[in-house]
Amino acid sequence: MTLKGKEIILGVTGSIAAYKAVYLLRELVRLGAGVSVVLTEHAQKFVGPLTFRTLSGRPVLSDLFDPQTDAAVEHVELAARCHALVVAPATANLLAKAAHGIADDFLTTLLLATQAPVLVVPAMDGAMWDHPAVAANVATLRSRGVGVLEPDLGELASGLAGKGRLPEIDAILEALHRLLSPVRDLSGERVLVTAGPTREPLDPVRYFSNRSSGKMGNALALAALRRGAEVVLVSGPTSLTPPPGAVFVPVGTAEEMREAVLQHLPSATIVIKAAAVADYRPKESNAVKLKSKQEGLTLTLAPTPDILKEVEARKGEQFVVGFAAETHDVKRNAREKLESKRIDLMVANDVSQSGIGFEADDNQVTLLDRWGGVIDLPRMPKLQVANAVLDRILALRAQMPANVRR
Numbered sequence: 001m002t003l004k005g006k007e008i009i010l011g012v013t014g015s016i017a018a019y020k021a022v023y024l025l026r027e028l029v030r031l032g033a034g035v036s037v038v039l040t041e042h043a044q045k046f047v048g049p050l051t052f053r054t055l056s057g058r059p060v061l062s063d064l065f066d067p068q069t070d071a072a073v074e075h076v077e078l079a080a081r082c083h084a085l086v087v088a089p090a091t092a093n094l095l096a097k098a099a100h101g102i103a104d105d106f107l108t109t110l111l112l113a114t115q116a117p118v119l120v121v122p123a124m125d126g127a128m129w130d131h132p133a134v135a136a137n138v139a140t141l142r143s144r145g146v147g148v149l150e151p152d153l154g155e156l157a158s159g160l161a162g163k164g165r166l167p168e169i170d171a172i173l174e175a176l177h178r179l180l181s182p183v184r185d186l187s188g189e190r191v192l193v194t195a196g197p198t199r200e201p202l203d204p205v206r207y208f209s210n211r212s213s214g215k216m217g218n219a220l221a222l223a224a225l226r227r228g229a230e231v232v233l234v235s236g237p238t239s240l241t242p243p244p245g246a247v248f249v250p251v252g253t254a255e256e257m258r259e260a261v262l263q264h265l266p267s268a269t270i271v272i273k274a275a276a277v278a279d280y281r282p283k284e285s286n287a288v289k290l291k292s293k294q295e296g297l298t299l300t301l302a303p304t305p306d307i308l309k310e311v312e313a314r315k316g317e318q319f320v321v322g323f324a325a326e327t328h329d330v331k332r333n334a335r336e337k338l339e340s341k342r343i344d345l346m347v348a349n350d351v352s353q354s355g356i357g358f359e360a361d362d363n364q365v366t367l368l369d370r371w372g373g374v375i376d377l378p379r380m381p382k383l384q385v386a387n388a389v390l391d392r393i394l395a396l397r398a399q400m401p402a403n404v405r406r
């Protein structure tokens, strides 16, 4: 993610989470943004302006009537030139003022003066967040197009646990990126993505699995979210943090993945199966650990359910995409899989190549569709591959006569 050339206003209000705004500022600057920090009077009781001035390299704004600056003119100019205004943390007081158009300090005046997208990141005590007055203010702001992030669950400054913590910095940056991202061509779509490997247990400590890292599936989920879709990400075990905003459904075995996919299928409009599902599982899963010093061990394997075939059999108008991991005759094998699974689009990757496919940050794929189209894409980062797959889905669906969408 880069924010090069972007002018951001960072508003900080009087919450104990104000210190986290320092980390947010550091990340914004690291990503290339020019950041003007606006502190409310109460914010300064938690963190002083010097810290923000040092990290932003700019004067900190707080007093509308500062005799040193022409602040009244400055706020109009700032409001006009910024690309986004982020308030983090935002107190219940700030939400109330913003919802009712009260402009009694520098920050709230800017909120009225700017035409730029606004992101508000609340942090407060759990009982305050749950209060109907706060919920109504949040609803008012959202109805006007203001982005309001949900606070995280966890331990709060009061010592109690609840919903009210400032979300992680990465989640704030991701929401900001989406706010600044102009392409929203998947809004209204509900995309069901599968990612990662499955694990088929042999005994309580051993399992069959594969090298899938989940990077390709996570990239698809992230790209779809950025383009405005609602996303359900069904993922086998990986070390990745799911993209903020996705409904995340962790699973272990192929059978668990099957259940999760079939549960979310009816509400999906697009299904993309990037997961590397184990084709076989040990027929018997032992309740106790197998002895390690046996002379030899013969295992009987049983096939796992073919989730993609089942999706195809049960689906309505969903557009269904599979991935084919091949090591030879890539296009021929992928076309055979496309036809046997009767899906709309197959994304073929040659997993024998180094630097692409399993675990890699890049991928190189061929897109084969059921109308005979074949598109070879160059090697690129998985997020770019994900966007190319989404572009292809939209293009094919636009050409598809309604009666072909079974």
Ligand code: PMT
Residues within 6 Å of the ligand: 195, 196, 211, 212, 213, 214, 215, 216, 217, 254, 273, 274, 275, 276, 277, 278, 279, 304, 305, 306, 307, 308, 309, 321, 322, 323, 324, 325, 326, 337, 349, 351, 357, 358, 359, 360
């Ligand atoms: O996770 P990464 O490290 O980023 O790696 C990405 C990837 C290589 C895993 C990904 O690009 C990929 O190729 N995913 C599909 C891997 C695979 O299982 O391919 P397949 O040819 O065995 O299966 C074809 C399709 O059927 C896949 O969409 C798969 O999800 C699906 N399938 C397979 C078996 C099964 N029992 N049920 C299924 O639904």
